Amino acid sequence: MKPLWRLNKYLYKYKGLLLLGILFTVISNIFVIIPAQLVRLAIDYVVESFSIFRPLELGGLGESAQEIFLNFVLVFGVLILAMALLRGFFLFLIRQTIIIMSRKIEYDMKNEIFEKYQNLSLSFYRKNSTGDLMARITEDVSRVRMYLGPAIMYGLNLLILFPLVISYMIMVNPELTFYSLLPLPVLSISIYFVNNLINERSEKIQRSLSNLSTFVQEAFSGIRVLKAFVRENDSVRNFTIASEDYKDKSIRLTKVNALFFPLIMALVGISTIITVYIGGLQVINGEIGYGVIAEFILYVNMLTWPVTSLGWVTSIVQRAAASQTRINEFLDEKNDIKSSTHLEDPIQGTIKVTNLNFVYPDSGIKALDDVSFEIMAGQTLGIIGTTGSGKSTIANLLMRLYDPVSGTIEIDGKNIQTIDISHLRRNIGYVPQDVFLFSDSIGNNIAFGLDYADQEKIEQAAKDADVYQNIVDFPKGFQTMLGERGITLSGGQKQRVSIARAIAKEPRILILDDCLSAVDTKTENVILTAMKNIMQERTSIIISHRVSSAKLADHIIVLDDGKIIEQGNHESLMAQKGVYAELYEKQTQAGESVDSEL
Numbered sequence: 001m002k003p004l005w006r007l008n009k010y011l012y013k014y015k016g017l018l019l020l021g022i023l024f025t026v027i028s029n030i031f032v033i034i035p036a037q038l039v040r041l042a043i044d045y046v047v048e049s050f051s052i053f054r055p056l057e058l059g060g061l062g063e064s065a066q067e068i069f070l071n072f073v074l075v076f077g078v079l080i081l082a083m084a085l086l087r088g089f090f091l092f093l094i095r096q097t098i099i100i101m102s103r104k105i106e107y108d109m110k111n112e113i114f115e116k117y118q119n120l121s122l123s124f125y126r127k128n129s130t131g132d133l134m135a136r137i138t139e140d141v142s143r144v145r146m147y148l149g150p151a152i153m154y155g156l157n158l159l160i161l162f163p164l165v166i167s168y169m170i171m172v173n174p175e176l177t178f179y180s181l182l183p184l185p186v187l188s189i190s191i192y193f194v195n196n197l198i199n200e201r202s203e204k205i206q207r208s209l210s211n212l213s214t215f216v217q218e219a220f221s222g223i224r225v226l227k228a229f230v231r232e233n234d235s236v237r238n239f240t241i242a243s244e245d246y247k248d249k250s251i252r253l254t255k256v257n258a259l260f261f262p263l264i265m266a267l268v269g270i271s272t273i274i275t276v277y278i279g280g281l282q283v284i285n286g287e288i289g290y291g292v293i294a295e296f297i298l299y300v301n302m303l304t305w306p307v308t309s310l311g312w313v314t315s316i317v318q319r320a321a322a323s324q325t326r327i328n329e330f331l332d333e334k335n336d337i338k339s340s341t342h343l344e345d346p347i348q349g350t351i352k353v354t355n356l357n358f359v360y361p362d363s364g365i366k367a368l369d370d371v372s373f374e375i376m377a378g379q380t381l382g383i384i385g386t387t388g389s390g391k392s393t394i395a396n397l398l399m400r401l402y403d404p405v406s407g408t409i410e411i412d413g414k415n416i417q418t419i420d421i422s423h424l425r426r427n428i429g430y431v432p433q434d435v436f437l438f439s440d441s442i443g444n445n446i447a448f449g450l451d452y453a454d455q456e457k458i459e460q461a462a463k464d465a466d467v468y469q470n471i472v473d474f475p476k477g478f479q480t481m482l483g484e485r486g487i488t489l490s491g492g493q494k495q496r497v498s499i500a501r502a503i504a505k506e507p508r509i510l511i512l513d514d515c516l517s518a519v520d521t522k523t524e525n526v527i528l529t530a531m532k533n534i535m536q537e538r539t540s541i542i543i544s545h546r547v548s549s550a551k552l553a554d555h556i557i558v559l560d561d562g563k564i565i566e567q568g569n570h571e572s573l574m575a576q577k578g579v580y581a582e583l584y585e586k587q588t589q590a591g592e593s594v595d596s597e598l
C-alpha cells in the first residue's frame with residue numbers, strides 16, 4: 001500500500017470530485033436500504049390484510065377494503081420505483097465524479113512520467129528497454145487508475161453500505177443476520193483467489209500477445225531481409241508457434257473465467273437458502289413475519305456485489321501497488337548529468353579536450369584513454385579510427401550525453417560542466433550515425449530543431465546538405481511524409497535530410513558522426529564542398545572511417561582502441577607515413593568504392 005501514498009497528492013488535487021463522490025455514494029446507498037424496508041412493510045401489510053379481508057368481506061365491506069388495500073400496494077410500488085430511479089441517478093453521479101477523477105489523475109500521471117523520461121540521461125535509456133518504458137507509462141498507469149477509479153469507488157461503497165445494511169439487519173433480527181451472512185466471507189476469499197488466478201493468467205496472455213506483436217512487427221519491417229533470405233516458411237512456422245502459445249494461454253484463462261460467475265451464484269444461492277430456511281423456522285415459531293424473509297433476501301443480494309468486489313478490490317489494490325512501485329522507481333531516478341552553474345554566454349566554438357578518459361557505465365568498456373586535442377573556433381577537426389575506437393564517444397561527451405570519468409572538455413575556455421546543458425546542446429548541430437527521422441513531413445523533419453519553422457531556412461539547409469533537388473522532385477516536395485524511420489527515402493537521402501536538420505538550426509558547433517557512409521565518395525565530396533561555406537563559419541567535427549571525409553580538416557586525430565595514435569593535418573600525417581598515410585594509400589588505391597576500415 002505504501003507506494004500508493006504517492007498518489008495522495010493527486011487525490012488532494014481533485015478533492016472536490018472525491019468528496020462529492022463520497023457524498024453521492026452515501027445518498028445512493030440510502031436509496032438501496034429504504035426499498036428493502038418498504039418491501040418488508042408491504043409484505044407484512046399484504047399478509048395482515050389477507051387475514052382481516054375474509055371477515056370484512058363477510059360484513060359486506062369487501063369491495064372498499066380491496067380498494068384501500070390495492071391503493072396501499074400501489075403506493076409501495078411507486079415508492080420503490082422512485083427509490084430505484086433515484087439510486088440509478090446517484091450511481092451515475094458517482095461515476096461522473098470518481099471515475100472522472102481517476103481519468104484526470106491518469107492524464108496527470110502520464111504527463112509527469114513522460115516529462116521525467118525526457119529529462120533523464122542517455123544511460124537511463126541504455127539501462128531500460130523501450131518495452132519497459134512504454135509499459136510503465138501505459139499498463140502500469142492503467143493499473144494504478146483502476147485503483148483510483150473502480151477500486152476507490154467500490155471500496156467506498158463497501159465501507160458505507162456494509163455498516164449501514166448490517167446494523168439494520170441486526171436491528172431487525174440478529175440471529176438471521178448471523179446465518180444469512182455466513183457464506184459471504186467464503187465468497188470474498190474465493191473471489192480474491194480466483195481473481196488473482198485470472199490476473200496471473202491475463203498477464204501471461206499479455207506477454208504472449210506482446211511477443212506475437214513484436215514478431216509480426218519485425219516480420220513486416222524486416223520483410224526485405226526475410227524475402228532475400230527466403231525465410232517466409234520459417235517465419236510462418238514461428239508465427240504459428242507464437243500464435244498457438246497465445247491460444248493455449250487464452251483457453252486457460254477462459255477456464256478460470258468460466259468458474260467466476262457460477263462461484264458467485266452458488267455462494268449467493270446458499271446465502272438465500274439459509275435465509276429462507278432459518279427465517280422460515282422463525283416464522284413457523286411465530287417470531288417474525290414473512291416480510292422479514294423478503295427483506296433479508298434483498299439485504300443479502302445487496303451485500304453480494306460489495307462482498308464480491310472486496311476480493312476484486314483487494315487484488316486491484318495489490319496490482320496497483322506493484323505498478324506504482326515500478327513507476328516510483330522511474331520517478332525517483334536522478335539525472336546525474338547536471339551543470340554546476342548554468343552559463344549561457346554566446347558560444348564561439350573553441351574546443352579544448354584534456355586527458356579525457358571514459359568508461360561506459362553499463363558495459364564497463366573503456367572507450368577513451370587519455371585523449372587530448374584542441375580546435376579553434378571555426379576550424380574543422382577530422383576524427384578517423386577503427387570500428388569501436390571511441391569516435392562516437394567523443395561526440396557523446398561533447399554533447400554531455402555522458403560525463404567523462406576524468407579529464408576535461410572546455411568550450412571557449414569554460415568547462416562544459418559549467419554551461420547550461422540546453423544552451424550547450426542548442427549550439428551543437430549533431431548528425432548521428434544511425435539516422436532517425438520522425439514520421440512527419442520532410443520539411444518538419446528539417447525544422448525539428450527550430451522553434452519556428454521558417455521555410456527559407458529549411459530550404460537553405462536542404463540546399464547546403466545537397467538534398468534540395470531530391471526533395472523538390474517529390475510530388476509533394478517538402479510536404480512529403482516520411483513513414484516509420486523515413487522508409488520512403490534512400491539511405492543517402494536520409495543522411496542528407498539529417499544533415500539539413502542539424503544545419504537548419506545554425507549551430508556554432510557541427511558534429512557529423514559518420515553520416516556520409518551511405519553515399520559514395522563522389523557524392524561525399526559534393527556534399528562536403530557544398531557545406532564548406534557553412535563549416536567555415538563554425539567549428540566542425542567530422543567523424544569518419546574514410547580519409548576522404550577527413551582530409552580537408554584543419555586538424556585530424558587518428559584513434560585506435562580509445563587512444564590517439566596520430567594527429568596533425570593531412571600533409572603532416574602523410575609525411576609521418578604512419579597509420580593515416582597507409583590508410584590513405586589503401587583507400588585511394590582501391591578507388592571510391594572502398595569503404596574499408598583501418
Ligand SMILES: Nc1ncnc2c1ncn2[C@@H]1O[C@H](COP(=O)(O)OP(=O)(O)OP(=O)(O)O)[C@@H](O)[C@H]1O
Nearest residue numbers: 126360362363365367386387388389390391392393
Ligand atoms: N552506449 C554504450 N554502452 C556501452 N558501451 C558502448 C556504448 N556505446 C559504445 N560502446 C562501446 O564503446 C566503444 C567505443 O564505441 P564508439 O561508438 O565510440 O566507437 P566508434 O569509433 O564510433 O565506432 P563506429 O565507427 O563503429 O561507430 C566500443 O567498444 C563500444 O562497444
